[in-house]
Amino acid sequence: MRVAGWLLLMLSLALSLPTGATLRQAPEPELRSLLQQAVSEADSFEDRFDAEVWLLDMSTRLRRYVPDDLxxxxxxxxxxxxxxxxxxxxxxxxxxxxxxxxxxxFAISSVGAQGMMQVMPFWKAELGRPQDNLTDVATNLRYGCTILSYYLKRENGNMTRALARYNGSLGQTGYPAKVIGFWQDHWYVRD
Structure with a gap:
């Protein structure tokens, strides 16, 4: 058995052990196959092991919001x-x-922001790209991540101010606290 496959199997078994009040189950064979495909196509990780660990961990956390494995x-x-x-x-x-x-x-806010990262449609006109579809996940993530990165740099790394700018609520702390709370409570991973 290849080392990466063995490590994935061991990680799956470890995640299936009781932790606290919950019991995590090892990924089903179909999910394991999809995960292996995702790892082989992941080009933003330093190495294959990092990809396997992160994708499996985040997939487990995200399952309740996005039930379809692929x-x-x-x-x-x-x-x-x-x-x-x-x-x-x-x-x-x-x-x-x-x-x-x-x-x-497909989320649309009361002010017209669209997609997963709730990007305002005026950005398409600003970029001269009226054909862009903000409900397309890849497009929405490209816009949203670029905007957030810009605001973080503009605010010299001040996460609260950058998140408030992203949300259009500069000077208020409710939205930044919500995002940071989700980050700390649900998505945080020690590097």
Whole structure:
């Protein structure tokens, strides 16, 4: 058995042991196959082992919001790729999506923001790209991650101010606290 396959099997078994009040189950064979495919297609990780560990961990956490295995793993690969491209933590991006849309790619806010990261449509006109579809996950993540990265740089790394700018609520702390809370409670991973 290859080392990476063995490590994935051991990680799956470890995750199936009781932790606290919950019991995690090892991934089903179909999920394992999809995960192996996702790992082989993941190009934003430093190595294959990092990809396997992160995708399995995040897939387990995300299952309640995105039940379809293929859709979930595809989303996670895209989140990781776009977050890394924009020099963001993929887990922060997952927390922002959790706060903004609860992982609904067709979400539309009361002010017209669209998609998982709730990007305002005026950005398409600003970029001269009216044909872009903000409910397309890859497009939405590219826009959203780029915008958040810009605001983090503009605010010299001040997460609260950057998140407030992203949400259009600069000067208020409710939205940043919500995203940071999701990050710490649901998506945080020690590096």
């Amino acid at each position: 859709e979930r793993l595809t989303l996670l690969r895209l989140v990781h790729r776009e977050a890394r491209r924009a020099e963001l933590s993929p887990q922060l991006v997952l927390a922002l999506i959790h706060a903004e849309s609860h992982f609904d790619r």
